[in-house]
Every structure is written in C-alpha cells, then in structure tokens.
Amino acid sequence: MNKDLYLVRHGQTIFNLKRIIQGWSDSPLTQLGCDQAARAGMFLRARGIEPDHAYTSTLHRTEQTIANLWPGLAYERLDGLREWFFGDFEAERVMLMPERPWRDFYRQFGGEGQM
Numbered sequence: 639m640n641k642d643l644y645l646v647r648h649g650q651t652i653f654n655l656k657r658i659i660q661g662w663s664d665s666p667l668t669q670l671g672c673d674q675a676a677r678a679g680m681f682l683r684a685r686g687i688e689p690d691h692a693y694t695s696t697l698h699r700t701e702q703t704i705a706n707l708w709p710g711l712a713y714e715r716l717d718g719l720r721e722w723f724f725g726d727f728e729a730e731r732v733m734l735m736p737e738r739p740w741r742d743f744y745r746q747f748g749g750e751g752q753m
Contacts, residue, residue: 644687648703649674657732661724661749667702675706682707695719725749 649671653660667675692713694700697720704713725748727734736743742751 642687644682644689646675646678646703646707648697648699649678649706651699653729659724659727659730659732659735661721661728662697663729664697665699667699667706671699672702672706675703679707679709693719695721723750 648667650668651660651665651671652668653663653665654671655668658665689708689711692704692708692711693716694704694713696715696717700719701713701715704711722740722744724730725744727744727747727749740752742753745751
C-alpha cells in the first residue's frame with residue numbers, strides 16, 4: 639500500500655511580521671497566517687487530498703496551522719518536528735543572522751548545526 643506524505647509549513651506568525659528569529663521560540667499565527675493555512679487546506683481538498691492523520695511539533699503555531707488547515711483532523715504532537723534551535727539568537731532580530739548555508743554557525747551559541 640502506498641502512502642503519501644504532505645509537508646506544510648506554518649502560516650505567518652507575529653515573529654515573522656516583526657522579523658524576529660523564532661526557531662524553538664513560539665509565536666502565534668497572525669490572522670493572515672490562519673487564513674494562509676485555511677487556503678492551503680482548501681487547495682489540498684480541491685485536489686482530493688484528505689489525510690487521515692497529521693503530525694505537528696509541540697509549538698502552538700503548528701497546532702494553529704493544522705486546526706485551520708484541516709479542522710477536526712486528528713493529529714499527534716512530536717517534539718522532534720521542531721525547526722532549528724538558534725541558541726542565543728532565539729527571539730533576536732533576523733538581521734543578525736548570517737547568510738545561508740548556516741552549517742554549524744549556531745552551535746557556538748548553544749544552537750543546532752547541520753552535522
């Protein structure tokens with residue numbers, strides 16, 4: 639039996655709007671972020687995509703996204719589905735981030751790296 643996997647990123651958050659690094663820092667969705675998730679759900683349903691289960695990280699913004707994407711869908715919260723942890727850069731201004739690729743840059747600040 640074949641299974642399809644669909645990956646959906648959360649909608650716009652308050653930190654996105656304010657250009658703040660969020661990583662593991664939680665920031666709620668804006669109204670636009672909720673609307674983006676709802677539109678993504680409509681897009682997928684229009685193509686006959688109706689999942690039977692979903693997974694989110696433990697961050698509130700991902701739960702808000704799934705609730706707007708597929709209202710009422712069962713989902714499981716998993717710690718391992720988080721974004722990068724940026725260490726001391728968490729909740730700082732995006733303008734402080736170096737250019738990509740980041741590789742192991744954030745490890746020296748208590749964050750994660752690619753290796």
